[in-house]
Amino acid sequence: MDIYFSVCFKGAVETSSYSDGVLDFGFRDPSAEAYVGFSLAGAEEAANRAKSARNLGFDGVESATRAEWERQLSRIDVDFEDAKLRSLFYSTLYHSLLKPSDCGVGYIDFSTFWDVYRTQLPLVLSFDAATAKGMCEHIIATVERKGFSPICQIMDDTIVHKDMQATALPVYTLTDAFFRGVFSKKDYPRLKKTFALEFAHADISGMSPTHALDLSGAYRAAAYVAESCEDNSYARELKAKAAVWKKAYDVETALLHANTNYYEGNHWNYSFRPHPGMAERVSMAGGFDGYLALLDRFFCRGQVFPEWTPAKDRERKLGSFEGLNNETDMDTPYAYIWCGKPDRTAEVVDLVRRCRFSAGEGGCPGNNDSGATSSWYVWNSLGIYPLTGTPYYLLGTPSVASAEMRFARGKLKISVERESTRSIYPAGYVFNGRAFLSPWIAVEELECGGELKFKLSDRPAAVRAPIPDWL
Numbered sequence: 001m002d003i004y005f006s007v008c009f010k011g012a013v014e015t016s017s018y019s020d021g022v023l024d025f026g027f028r029d030p031s032a033e034a035y036v037g038f039s040l041a042g043a044e045e046a047a048n049r050a051k052s053a054r055n056l057g058f059d060g061v062e063s064a065t066r067a068e069w070e071r072q073l074s075r076i077d078v079d080f081e082d083a084k085l086r087s088l089f090y091s092t093l094y095h096s097l098l099k100p101s102d103c104g105v106g107y108i109d110f111s112t113f114w115d116v117y118r119t120q121l122p123l124v125l126s127f128d129a130a131t132a133k134g135m136c137e138h139i140i141a142t143v144e145r146k147g148f149s150p151i152c153q154i155m156d157d158t159i160v161h162k163d164m165q166a167t168a169l170p171v172y173t174l175t176d177a178f179f180r181g182v183f184s185k186k187d188y189p190r191l192k193k194t195f196a197l198e199f200a201h202a203d204i205s206g207m208s209p210t211h212a213l214d215l216s217g218a219y220r221a222a223a224y225v226a227e228s229c230e231d232n233s234y235a236r237e238l239k240a241k242a243a244v245w246k247k248a249y250d251v252e253t254a255l256l257h258a259n260t261n262y263y264e265g266n267h268w269n270y271s272f273r274p275h276p277g278m279a280e281r282v283s284m285a286g287g288f289d290g291y292l293a294l295l296d297r298f299f300c301r302g303q304v305f306p307e308w309t310p311a312k313d314r315e316r317k318l319g320s321f322e323g324l325n326n327e328t329d330m331d332t333p334y335a336y337i338w339c340g341k342p343d344r345t346a347e348v349v350d351l352v353r354r355c356r357f358s359a360g361e362g363g364c365p366g367n368n369d370s371g372a373t374s375s376w377y378v379w380n381s382l383g384i385y386p387l388t389g390t391p392y393y394l395l396g397t398p399s400v401a402s403a404e405m406r407f408a409r410g411k412l413k414i415s416v417e418r419e420s421t422r423s424i425y426p427a428g429y430v431f432n433g434r435a436f437l438s439p440w441i442a443v444e445e446l447e448c449g450g451e452l453k454f455k456l457s458d459r460p461a462a463v464r465a466p467i468p469d470w471l
Helices: 041-074 081-096 119-128 129-148 171-178 183-200 209-228 232-248 278-284 287-298 332-339 340-357 370-380 445-447
Strands: 005-008 013-019 021-028 033-039 076-077 384-386 391-393 402-406 411-418 426-429 435-436 440-442 451-457
Touching: 005 021, 005 041, 005 232, 033 041, 041 081, 076 370, 081 370, 081 451, 119 129, 119 171, 119 370, 119 384, 119 391, 129 171, 129 209, 171 183, 171 209, 183 209, 209 232, 232 411, 278 332, 287 332, 332 340, 340 426, 370 426, 391 445
Parallel strands: 411 451
Antiparallel strands: 005 033, 013 021, 076 402, 384 391, 391 440, 402 411, 426 435, 426 451
């Protein structure tokens, strides 16, 4: 991939030379300024960018940059009881919005889809209509041109469809875009063609069982779109294919097959991802109580640990939650919803927010993964979580006192009613005057705006919460 650049100056150039890729300039005036423009589209665009920067001057460029970031970050207004949490929130929001980048001829820095498709891309799709449209058009154009969309797109000519990380993830993003109004029913023929091409390249033979879960969710995601567009025969076909998730599990352990390689984790880390057929998956574990026991073991619930042990002496607990060190476990706290225990989701989310994120250098647990980890914090501070590939948000436990979210389609106010400052347990929700107990809400309903009130208690509910039947 060619990168074009242009340099212009304020101040007289006295000498110039070029050698081995290095440009060297000498100036008469020690306060001279250099302005550099880059482009992947062509030399003319690079020159125009450099000239524009020169016309603005350093202070003008800085001012314009500050104004643009203010515009981006002001899409969400938050209030916290603790001012430090407000600073942390906007720091994570900033780090959530750095990618992908509009390079003039498309979008780059999907690095990688596996990292960003669950939390970071839904943030872009929900709040920035122009970027969402351009990004998704780029994905479709790539599939139309190449026959597939790669797991990673950076400034590199190497584009391959086979990757050990994941399978068919662009289907999730295009489906999420449809649910958020980026596409409409008139776009369905193009979406269907894109889905079909992506599925045609989705060879999961010889891959980790996680690829079967990826493909299963992608089939179901596309089926949601087909159903919405009255293409019922195609929807039935896709939903039948979504049963591929069953190949991933060992029915004796109710976990993914252990005797294979996993990317950045092991079979425990991936065994609690929400996917199609969740009722059957829970039944495989022995029902609600059996599935709950597996989850509690994974999250080390009830286990006692030494107060402090030097890192070199600690025994690594393989097969347990890693505190959001990586993106493998991002959805896992919400798996408790499928056994009617959102209170335990709240406990895990609250603990991760308080103990794994902080302001300043090193404040993000593990790898930020192109904004994936920071956007997890953003969503979970607000108390809503985008379950990618479905037309639903899951509802958790907010840490904000209140918030106002300027979605692309409407303005949403979030309010929180707590029994005390320690309250984290969901006790019900009210949306635009409608009270309900189910810990989920439709994407379209929420993003068209209104008011969502969370009622939080000091104690878990005595009975099981409603359980989703749509996966």
